[in-house]
Amino acid sequence: MPAIETTALTKRYGEDILAVDGLDLTVEEGEIFGFLGPNGAGKSTTINMLLDFVRPSEGRATVLGYDAQDETGAIRERIGVLPEGATLYERLTAREHVEWVADTKRSTTDVDAILDRVGILEDADRAAGGFSKGMRQRLGLGMALVGDPDLLILDEPSSGLDPNGIQDMRQLLREEAESGTTVFFSSHILSEVEAVCDRVGIMNQGRLVALDSIATLRDEATGEATIEVELASPADPESLAVDSIDGVRGATVEDGAVTAVCETPGVKVDVVRHLDQRATVTDILSSDTSLEELFNQYTGETDALPGDEVGTPDDARDREPEVIA
Numbered sequence: 483m484p485a486i487e488t489t490a491l492t493k494r495y496g497e498d499i500l501a502v503d504g505l506d507l508t509v510e511e512g513e514i515f516g517f518l519g520p521n522g523a524g525k526s527t528t529i530n531m532l533l534d535f536v537r538p539s540e541g542r543a544t545v546l547g548y549d550a551q552d553e554t555g556a557i558r559e560r561i562g563v564l565p566e567g568a569t570l571y572e573r574l575t576a577r578e579h580v581e582w583v584a585d586t587k588r589s590t591t592d593v594d595a596i597l598d599r600v601g602i603l604e605d606a607d608r609a610a611g612g613f614s615k616g617m618r619q620r621l622g623l624g625m626a627l628v629g630d631p632d633l634l635i636l637d638e639p640s641s642g643l644d645p646n647g648i649q650d651m652r653q654l655l656r657e658e659a660e661s662g663t664t665v666f667f668s669s670h671i672l673s674e675v676e677a678v679c680d681r682v683g684i685m686n687q688g689r690l691v692a693l694d695s696i697a698t699l700r701d702e703a704t705g706e707a708t709i710e711v712e713l714a715s716p717a718d719p720e721s722l723a724v725d726s727i728d729g730v731r732g733a734t735v736e737d738g739a740v741t742a743v744c745e746t747p748g749v750k751v752d753v754v755r756h757l758d759q760r761a762t763v764t765d766i767l768s769s770d771t772s773l774e775e776l777f778n779q780y781t782g783e784t785d786a787l788p789g790d791e792v793g794t795p796d797d798a799r800d801r802e803p804e805v806i807a
């Protein structure tokens with residue numbers, strides 16, 4: 483049974499806004515799934531439909547096998563949720579917040595252990611009203627962990643966290659997944675999800691434009707890679723003949739520095755071997771498609787767009803103007 487399954491899930495706001503456009507998505511049990519997309523892509527709206535905070539215009543969704551609209555009680559008991567901008571009660575302490583969720587879920591969870599896991603045990607008896615953004619986020623995450631949920635749904639979980647907090651959060655998500663919990667979380671930063679996710683889905687303008695592991699998405703992207711090789715002494719470009727290497731799109735030789743643009747990252751090794759036979763290589767600098775470039779390719783920010791079975795950014799860009807960004 484998939485942890486989450488949506489079928490043609492659609493949400494319109496009024497006549498003009500198509501926030502989620504026929505989403506078909508399956509998240510398997512035990513996965514850490516990153517739900518990516520730029521601002522306004524439809525991530526929160528999708529999550530809100532899974533949680534029945536928002537009713538779909540069309541289509542349906544199941545969560546842990548239950549209908550997301552008709553069986554919300556059964557779902558709530560088994561999931562943990564960190565909604566976007568989680569609301570806290572200013573006068574309640576951190577401990578009282580977690581206890582309150584435990585009561586609602588009829589869970590005998592160890593409240594202190596949870597507060598410790600999210601790094602706010604020392605502040606357990608302070609009112610949440612005085613908490614920083616990061617502490618609020620940690621508390622929200624703690625509330626989501628109550629009752630050892632089978633599925634965690636987290637909307638932008640690292641929002642407001644400092645680098646240490648982001649690191650702690652990643653660790654916590656990994657631990658949860660190791661214990662069998664499915665983790666579904668949204669983010670608009672690709673590098674943030676790369677460290678923890680098994681698969682990612684990239685949303686753009688309400689549609690899923692990519693769905694795979696980041697490694698595969700990288701392969702499907704342009705794959706272009708650049709290598710710079712420093713030689714011990716200036717060399718004659720003709721004698722180096724870097725252009726003649728299979729898979730090299732273009733090369734420049736300036737004094738002792740050779741720069742080659744390769745069709746795929748694998749060609750970089752051929753360039754180094756080739757040069758090493760003709761000159762003395764003293765240094766190598768290499769770069770692949772950056773995560774940001776990759777993300778931009780899928781969300782239509784550049785001209786070089788990778789194809790994808792699920793849909794392409796071209797489709798997204800070509801749609802009718804009533805579809806908002």
Ligand SMILES: Nc1ncnc2c1ncn2[C@@H]1O[C@H](COP(=O)(O)OP(=O)(O)OP(=O)(O)O)[C@@H](O)[C@H]1O
Pocket residue numbers: 495499500501519520521522523524525526527528670806807
């Ligand atoms: N209640 C609403 N009424 C009208 N439009 C809405 C409403 N909620 C969301 N939208 C619109 O739907 C689109 C998708 O928004 P959504 O919040 O789902 O995007 P997102 O991917 O979560 O973005 P972000 O990363 O900024 O949180 C946006 O254009 C947004 O303005």
